[in-house]
Amino acid sequence: MTAGRVLLVDDDDEMRRSTAQALELAGFEVEPLASAEEVLALAGPAFNGAVISDIRMPGMDGMTLLAALHEVDPEIPVILVTGHAEVQLAVEAMRRGAYDFIEKPFVVQELGAVLRRATDHRALVIENRRLRAVAGKRDDVEARLPGRTQVMVDLRYRLRAIGASDADTLIIGPTGAGKEVVARALHDISARAGKPFIAINCAALPEALFESELFGHEAGAFAGALRARYGKFEHARGGAVLLDEIGSMPLEMQAKLLRVLQERLITRLGSNEPVPLDLRFIATSKIDLAAAVAEGRFREDLYWRLNVAVLHVPPLSARREDIPLLFQQLIRESSARHNRPEVTVPPARLSALAARDWPGNVRELRNMAERFVLGIDPLEAPGSAGTRLADKVADFERSLIAGAIAAHGGRLKPVYETLGISRKTLYEKMQKHGLDRRLITDSAEDEAG
Numbered sequence: 001m002t003a004g005r006v007l008l009v010d011d012d013d014e015m016r017r018s019t020a021q022a023l024e025l026a027g028f029e030v031e032p033l034a035s036a037e038e039v040l041a042l043a044g045p046a047f048n049g050a051v052i053s054d055i056r057m058p059g060m061d062g063m064t065l066l067a068a069l070h071e072v073d074p075e076i077p078v079i080l081v082t083g084h085a086e087v088q089l090a091v092e093a094m095r096r097g098a099y100d101f102i103e104k105p106f107v108v109q110e111l112g113a114v115l116r117r118a119t120d121h122r123a124l125v126i127e128n129r130r131l132r133a134v135a136g137k138r139d140d141v142e143a144r145l146p147g148r149t150q151v152m153v154d155l156r157y158r159l160r161a162i163g164a165s166d167a168d169t170l171i172i173g174p175t176g177a178g179k180e181v182v183a184r185a186l187h188d189i190s191a192r193a194g195k196p197f198i199a200i201n202c203a204a205l206p207e208a209l210f211e212s213e214l215f216g217h218e219a220g221a222f223a224g225a226l227r228a229r230y231g232k233f234e235h236a237r238g239g240a241v242l243l244d245e246i247g248s249m250p251l252e253m254q255a256k257l258l259r260v261l262q263e264r265l266i267t268r269l270g271s272n273e274p275v276p277l278d279l280r281f282i283a284t285s286k287i288d289l290a291a292a293v294a295e296g297r298f299r300e301d302l303y304w305r306l307n308v309a310v311l312h313v314p315p316l317s318a319r320r321e322d323i324p325l326l327f328q329q330l331i332r333e334s335s336a337r338h339n340r341p342e343v344t345v346p347p348a349r350l351s352a353l354a355a356r357d358w359p360g361n362v363r364e365l366r367n368m369a370e371r372f373v374l375g376i377d378p379l380e381a382p383g384s385a386g387t388r389l390a391d392k393v394a395d396f397e398r399s400l401i402a403g404a405i406a407a408h409g410g411r412l413k414p415v416y417e418t419l420g421i422s423r424k425t426l427y428e429k430m431q432k433h434g435l436d437r438r439l440i441t442d443s444a445e446d447e448a449g
Contacts, residue, residue, distance in 0.1 A: 004028055004029070004048075004049055004050065004115065004116065004118075004119025004120070004122075004123070005028070005029045005031070005047075005048060005049030005050075005119070005194070006023060006028045006029065006030045006031070006049055006050055006051075006052060006115060006119070007031050007033060007039050007042055007043060007049065007050075007051045007052070008020055008023070008030055008031065008032050008033065008052045009032075009033045009034070009035065009036055009038070009039050009051070009052070009053045009054065009057070009065070010032075010034075010053075010054045010057070010081070011034060011035065011054065011057045011058060012054070013034070015054075016032045016033075016034070017032065019032075019052075019108070019111075020032040022108040023108065023111070023112065023115070026108065026109075026112045028112070028115060028119075029049075035057070035059055035060065036053060036057060036059065036060035036061070036062070036064070036065040036068075037059065037060055039051055039053070039065060039069070040065075040068055040069070040072070041196045041197055041198050041235070041236070041239075042195075042196050042197075043069055043072065043073075043076055044072055044073065044184060044187065044188045044193065044197060045072065045073040045140055045144075045188050046126070046140075046188040046189070046193035046194065047073070047076060047122075047193075047194065048119075048122060048123060048126050048194065049119055049122060050076075050077040050078070050079060050099070050115055050118035050119050050122060051065075051069065051076060051077070051078045051079065052079045052080075052081060052111070052115070053065050053066075053078065053079070053080055053081065054080075054081045054082075055080050055081065055082050055083075055089060055090065055093070056083070062080050062081075062093070063080075063089070063093060063096075065078070066078050066080070066093060066096060066097065066098055067096070067337075070096075070097055070337075071337070074097060074336070075122070075125045076122070077099035077100075077118035077119075077121060077122055078097075078098050078099055079098070079099055079100050079101065079102060079111075079114055079115065079118060080093050080098050080100075080101040080102075081101070081102055081103075081104060081106070082101050082102070082103055082104065083103070083104050090103075096339070099114075099118050099121075100114050100118070102114060140185070140188070140189075141156050141159060141160060141185050141189060142156060144181055144184075144185050145159070145178070145181065145182065145185060146322070146325060146326055146329055147319055147322035147325065147326065148321065148322060148325070149318075149319040149321050149322050151314040151318055151319055152314070152319055152322060155182070155311065155312070155313065155314070158311055159182060159185060159186055159189075159311060160189065162186065162309045162311065163185075163186045163187075163189040163190050164189070164190070165309070166190070166191070166192075166280055167280075167308050167309040168261065168280060168281040168282070168283075168305070168306060168308060168309070169183075169186060169280075169281075169282045169283070169308075169309040169310070169311060170282075170283050170284075170285065170289075170306045170307055170308075170309070170310045170311070171183055171186075171282065171283070171284045171285075171310075171311045171312075171313060172284075172285055172286075172288075172289075172310065172311070172312050172313065173284070173286065173312060173313030173314070173315070174286055174313075174315045174361055175286050175360065175361065175363070176360045176361035176362055176363030176364055177313045177314065177315055177316070177361040177362060178313055178361070178362045179244075179284040179286075179313050180199065180242065180244065180284065182311055182313055183199075183240075183242045183282045183284060184197060184242075186240075186282060186311075187239070187240045187280070187282070190240070190280070192238065192239050192240055192280055195236075195237075195238040195239030195240070196235060196236045196237070196238070196239035196240075197236070197239055197240050197242065198232050198235060198236035198239065198240070198241050198242065199242040199244055200213075200214070200232055200241060200242065200243055200244060201244050201245065202243055202244060202245050202246050202247075202248050202249040203244075203245045203248040203249075205249075205253075207250055207252065207253060210253050210256065211231075211256070211269055212225075212229075212231070212269055213231060213232060214231045214232050214233050214260075214266075215231040215233065215266045215267065215268055215269060216228070216229050216230045216231030216233075216234055216266075216268040216269070217229055217231075217268050217269035217270050217271075218268055218269065218270035218271045219270075220270060222269065222270070225269075225270070228268075231266070231268065233260065233266055233277055233279065234266070234275060234277075236279055237277070237278055237279070238278050238279075239279065239280070240279065240280040240281070240282055241279055241280070241281050241282070242282050242283075242284070243257075243281060243282070243283040243284070244283075244284050245284060245285060245286060246283040246284065246285055246289075246306070247285040247286070247287040247289055247292055247297075247298060251297075251298075251299060254298065254299045254302050255299065257302065258299060258301060258302045258305060260277070261281060261302070261305050261306075262305065264276060264277045264278075264279070265277065281306075283306050289303050289306075289307075290303065315358075315361050316358040316361045316362065316365065317357070317358065317406045318406060318407075320354045320355070320399075320402065320403045320406055321354070321403065323350075323353050323354040323358075323365070324350035324351070324353065324354055326362070326365065327345065327350060327353055327365060327368075327369060328345065328350070330365060330366050330369035330370075331343060331345060331369050331372065331373060333369075334366075334369050334370050334372075334373040334374075335373050338373060338374065340373055340374075343372065343373060345372070348395060351395050351396060351399050352395055352399070353365075353368075354399050354402075354403070355395070355398045355399040355402045355403075394433070397429065397433070398433040398435070400419070401415070401419070401426070401429060401430065401433065401435065402433075402435060404418060404419060405435070412426060
């Protein structure tokens with residue numbers, strides 16, 4: 001039995017190799033990694049282990065990795081390895097949430113003792129989360145996807161059901177709604193949680209590099225291929241691959257991907273040997289793929305291959321009642337991230353936020369929370385109303401009408417019937433509160449037709 005799982009990142013090959021061997025002899029399960037970016041593919045909220053990272057590395061350094069890991073889960077223990085001249089920097093890292101630091105040159109037994117405490121602590125965190133979930137308390141999925149509206153309750157229910165399976169999954173939702181958060185949560189509650197989660201931006205992947213990047217290549221496969229290289233699919237072995245915005249993938253690339261999904265095999269460039277894949281594929285799309293199929297922009301066979309398990313992530317307009325709760329959570333996260341005291345948002349401003357349009361969805365709301373915490377945005381637009389009773393009543397009325405319009409998908413007839421007012425009164429109040437006049441026009445045309 002191992003003493004715990006360890007992700008060891010160091011750009012120095014010799015140092016990384018010798019440290020890994022020593023820790024393995026001490027009973028740890030060690031995964032040596034050459035870059036910090038690789039750690040982020042392996043360490044999610046379900047990761048049961050600790051991370052050791054050198055502070056000074058090219059690309060993403062140890063301090064940046066610490067911040068990135070705490071975005072994923074602030075309770076992942078990170079131990080930083082530092083040179084003598086960097087001790088003050090390491091102390092600063094401790095203030096930012098590092099579990100501990102150790103100075104070079106170090107004694108392996110000393111590092112092992114720190115690691116045992118870190119992995120024991122992490123195991124306790126994971127077990128406590130499991131027990132809270134069993135007891136019916138707010139679990140990790142609800143923490144990452146908060147909301148009391150029915151659309152969010154349904155999303156979490158379906159996510160837990162699909163996560164327990166190994167089915168390839170399609171996640172549909174508008175820009176900024178949190179599709180990647182859903183994908184990551186899906187992976188982290190699955191049996192593959194401890195394995196890599198590799199995200200591939202389909203919109204940014206050059207067609208000329210498609211096979212090399214995803215399938216890998218052998219040495220000499222093309223000019224500049226000096227040594228063999230794993231592709232992203234092999235790097236994710238045992239885990240999950242996120243195909244982000246798959247609707248933007250060119251048709252020729254779709255055909256190659258379809259074959260991988262069907263056969264679970266790849267062949268590296270320059271090789272004739274097929275490589276079996278043990279992967280779960282998760283795809284996201286902001287466009288209606290069925291419509292893209294009808295227009296000839298997306299392969300029908302690939303669509304049906306992906307359309308087995310589907311999750312729909314709602315826009316903020318479909319969950320306005322959740323906006324105050326969500327904004328307060330984003331404020332707490334931002335305050336912790338920037339090491340600032342948590343600020344209180346007045347109830348009138350929270351109500352006004354719920355009435356606003358958020359075309360950028362959760363991403364836009366998060367940016368607003370960041371600016372609010374940093375003191376560079378006083379929320380004038382959502383919170384310009386004063387404290388007089390008339391202002392509060394007007395805010396409430398606008399929020400109520402906007403919420404009803406969103407709930408009925410922009411159809412105004414059920415809105416004024418539900419609110420118990422005439423059509424004329426509804427139109428007048430929409431104009432008074434500056435609600436989208438296009439809804440009035442569209443509704444009038446529908447009813448005239």
